[in-house]
């Protein structure tokens with residue numbers, strides 16, 4: 001998952017960079033590997049700063065002060081395609097036509113054919129293995145076809161409509177055209193979120209500032225109101241004089257990814273009209289019923305409910321209240337360690353669960369504990385914390401998951417391409433419990449998960465639940481595709497090790513070279529591309 005952001009301030013004399021940076025820090029939970037900002041300043045010039053690292057590490061006041069201009073876009077990255085090389089940090093830039101910068105959340109599934117089209121027909125060079133660079137070049141190629149000296153909104157809608165015909169997969173995107181404005185669009189199934197808000201501009205009676213962001217939390221924090229989701233298949237173009245929006249895609253089923261509500265999004269965000277917080281409370285309520293049923297059936301009693309910080313807290317509290325059981329924060333989280341699931345490499349993830357969570361013996365000793373987590377994916381977290389709970393004297397450890405068993409690859413922006421790394425793949429519940437060392441594991445049912453979210457917006461008729469069902473709403477993901485994906489991941493893991501590259505290092509992201517090939521960046525660092533870099537790329 002990545003976070004995207006676009007900002008256009010009404011007053012051209014105010015710089016947007018500091019506020020974009022603030023916004024990106026509110027989206028940090030969506031991507032910890034790399035981040036970047038590009039602004040557009042006087043004479044339509046772009047100024048960029050992007051690098052590997054967290055927002056607080058990449059941007060300091062010097063970097064921000066050299067990002068001139070009252071409009072800009074930003075990105076936090078969690079790679080799913082290509083590698084984690086800094087050359088794939090976003091936003092991406094192309095100088096032709098018009099000067100475009102671009103940032104993407106999601107993942108394309110037809111990169112191989114798009115790459116061939118770029119090479120054989122469009123004759124555009126793709127310099128990295130990132131699917132986002134490819135997406136940008138499809139957009140640029142479509143704009144180029146207008147052949148115009150200056151373009152207008154109609155041309156942009158046509159270009160994005162064309163892109164939506166060509167590109168398959170998940171994409172929520174923001175773009176900026178030099179001296180023109182900012183643009184957001186969302187794939188026809190609306191798999192990934194992006195919304196927009198506005199506020200009264202400082203010192204102006206009628207002027208307004210505009211924001212695009214992956215999540216509404218950014219709008220809340222910076223005083224933007226009138227939050228609205230960009231609709232599936234819709235493009236929104238904001239210039240200093242107008243806001244124009246249009247659905248440019250052929251109708252397709254609206255299917256936002258349900259995993260945003262389970263894990264990815266911040267609880268204080270509202271996505272597609274659903275409060276993430278409320279949906280997690282509902283997940284806890286529904287899971288309580290399932291836990292009660294299973295515990296009664298098995299004749300097991302539980303003494304205490306313990307959440308796995310952070311994401312499961314909301315659901316665990318509701319579950320405990322529903323079951324009238326004590327709720328205890330038995331695991332204390334080191335606030336300086338980020339999310340472990342989105343860290344690169346299994347070794348790093350495993351090590352960081354231990355660094356991040358500490359079990360308080362007092363809350364575990366001689367008790368039957370019910371540990372609640374939002375999801376069990378690779379089982380990295382559960383395996384470690386169950387051992388920790390046992391080490392401090394827990395009698396029985398039962399694990400309850402707010403999500404059903406995850407048995408299938410994600411191809412829409414979560415880095416889970418290979419089924420074999422999922423602990424629930426080819427395992428029933430007893431085998432999962434055994435694999436993670438639990439006495440019992442209880443999963444939410446899929447209908448209960450869906451109704452926990454859908455009850456807050458019945459207009460959402462379906463969700464992308466592919467990680468639970470293996471059904472992919474975009475089509476184009478068959479056994480051959482998935483096997484190839486798994487093969488590529490296995491090969492890359494092997495070759496990374498063979499080259500002596502440490503797991504989790506910059507040079508290796510297991511298996512992310514899907515379809516785009518492995519051509520490295522031509523120039524090593526992006527400061528050769530003609531932008532005004534405020535920061536030397538690491």
Ligand SMILES: O=P(O)(O)OC[C@H]1O[C@H](OP(=O)(O)OP(=O)(O)O)[C@H](O)[C@@H]1O
Nearest residue numbers: 310311339340341376377378379380381
């Ligand atoms: O089974 P796994 O592969 O371990 O993945 C699932 C775990 O990873 C996530 O936690 P993470 O530490 O990323 O974030 P959080 O602090 O927001 O819970 C998620 O909340 C689960 O705890």
Ligand SMILES: NC(=O)CC[C@H](N)C(=O)O
Nearest residue numbers: 001002079080081105106
């Ligand atoms: N998680 C995402 O949204 C990733 C975006 C893009 N596919 C990349 O790898 O950079």
Ligand SMILES: [Mg+2]
Nearest residue numbers: 308309310311
């Ligand atoms: Mg967690």
